[in-house]
Amino acid sequence: MSAPLWPAPTATEPVRATVPLPGSKSVTNRALLLAALADGPGTVRLALRSRDADLMADALRALGATMSPSNESASSVDWSIVPGPVTGGARIDVGLAGTVMRFVPPVAALANGEVFFDGDPHARKRPMAVILRALRALGAEVSGDALPFTVRGPLTGGEVRLDASGSSQFLSGLLLAAARFEKGVTVRHDGPPIPSQPHIQMTVQMLREFGVRVDDSEPDVWRVEPGPIGARDFTVEPDLSNAAPFLSAAMVTGGTVTIPGWPSQTTQPGDQLRTLLADMGASVESTPGGLAVTGTGRITGIDADLRDVAELTPTIVALAALADSPSRIRGVAHIRGHETDRLAALVAEVNGLGGDANETEDGLEIRPRPLTGGVFHSYDDHRMATAGAVIGLAVPGVEVENIATTGKTLPEFASMWTDMLRGAR
Numbered sequence: 001m002s003a004p005l006w007p008a009p010t011a012t013e014p015v016r017a018t019v020p021l022p023g024s025k026s027v028t029n030r031a032l033l034l035a036a037l038a039d040g041p042g043t044v045r046l047a048l049r050s051r052d053a054d055l056m057a058d059a060l061r062a063l064g065a066t067m068s069p070s071n072e073s074a075s076s077v078d079w080s081i082v083p084g085p086v087t088g089g090a091r092i093d094v095g096l097a098g099t100v101m102r103f104v105p106p107v108a109a110l111a112n113g114e115v116f117f118d119g120d121p122h123a124r125k126r127p128m129a130v131i132l133r134a135l136r137a138l139g140a141e142v143s144g145d146a147l148p149f150t151v152r153g154p155l156t157g158g159e160v161r162l163d164a165s166g167s168s169q170f171l172s173g174l175l176l177a178a179a180r181f182e183k184g185v186t187v188r189h190d191g192p193p194i195p196s197q198p199h200i201q202m203t204v205q206m207l208r209e210f211g212v213r214v215d216d217s218e219p220d221v222w223r224v225e226p227g228p229i230g231a232r233d234f235t236v237e238p239d240l241s242n243a244a245p246f247l248s249a250a251m252v253t254g255g256t257v258t259i260p261g262w263p264s265q266t267t268q269p270g271d272q273l274r275t276l277l278a279d280m281g282a283s284v285e286s287t288p289g290g291l292a293v294t295g296t297g298r299i300t301g302i303d304a305d306l307r308d309v310a311e312l313t314p315t316i317v318a319l320a321a322l323a324d325s326p327s328r329i330r331g332v333a334h335i336r337g338h339e340t341d342r343l344a345a346l347v348a349e350v351n352g353l354g355g356d357a358n359e360t361e362d363g364l365e366i367r368p369r370p371l372t373g374g375v376f377h378s379y380d381d382h383r384m385a386t387a388g389a390v391i392g393l394a395v396p397g398v399e400v401e402n403i404a405t406t407g408k409t410l411p412e413f414a415s416m417w418t419d420m421l422r423g424a425r
Helices: 025-036 051-062 098-108 121-125 129-137 168-178 197-209 241-253 269-279 307-321 333-337 342-352 382-394 403-408 413-422
Strands: 005-007 016-018 042-048 066-070 076-082 091-093 114-118 141-143 149-152 158-162 185-189 221-224 233-235 256-259 283-287 290-294 303-305 327-330 356-359 364-367 374-376 398-401
Touching (some): 025 076, 025 098, 051 066, 129 149, 129 168, 158 168, 168 197, 168 221, 241 290, 307 333, 342 356, 342 382, 374 382
Parallel strands (some): 042 233
Antiparallel strands (some): 042 076, 066 076, 141 149
């Protein structure tokens, strides 16, 4: 049975709206995991409520933590967390969440019993071998190199070499649980540059905020000392990457969109939207009300290396398809292994609407052409779905397949999109 189609609204006038965003998925899932491994009870406030975050909470609960929600809404929740001994015998559903499939196995390796992992059909195609081999090298028993697999501890820790060039999550997954390993861990990256460096910086900073001693002074080497993870109350920042489609709407329509609560300092990769959108012709301003982006209705093509902010690629490509000059996106070969092969998917969907895009070895080239309506397939990938919505603002007749897949990180996307457009009236 085919997924339902969502008629993407076309803007008839400049958007002028303020769009509050729920918490960051990346911060939420790191904070939940650290709180579940801490040396006492703690809270994670304004955590994202989404499929990925719910899968993380379910996984940690299955492994022995007590997770009590309060102040719940459709998109946020405060979690009171009481850590417990990590126990085996659990079955973990990772869904299609990279943070769950890469962050939770090192936690499971703290247990004496076997823990079984599986997920959505496409999750079985996502790269996992790097972190599973690392867990074996550190003393865990692991069956398989991809989903489904089992993990049995306890592991002792120590030093391990790995190639994290396929995903920064391989490294973050080891670092987040490492303080609980008997010997801690020293991870040496051996391979091409690691993508999404801001996510690694986020992991290191959050470990330090929870009292973990981390030494990252040597290039491509991270040392986490064994010891307690401190209990604390933690508040999650708004998800800046999820701001991308809303801020893009300002550019497409020649309007202004403001995101309140934009942090003055952050490790979130989405903060680079300020530079990327300015390079494509927007006016970007920090105001008392938040970050405001104003467009002229004209979008300039871009030549950009998005290695560190690859999750923004679908939105930047959507803008590039509507630009008045060619664009080249570089440094994102690794997103072929994301929720779907994002490079192939973006080429297929942009070209399916009459565009002109092609894959390169590490990215995409986009040459603007007049687009027409049609189905924009999401591939069950939340960022593909929001990219289709951006294009639909300027191209009548775009129908996005399975807009509900945005629930992975932004459960109320469709209604937020409609509310934003109402702000233009």
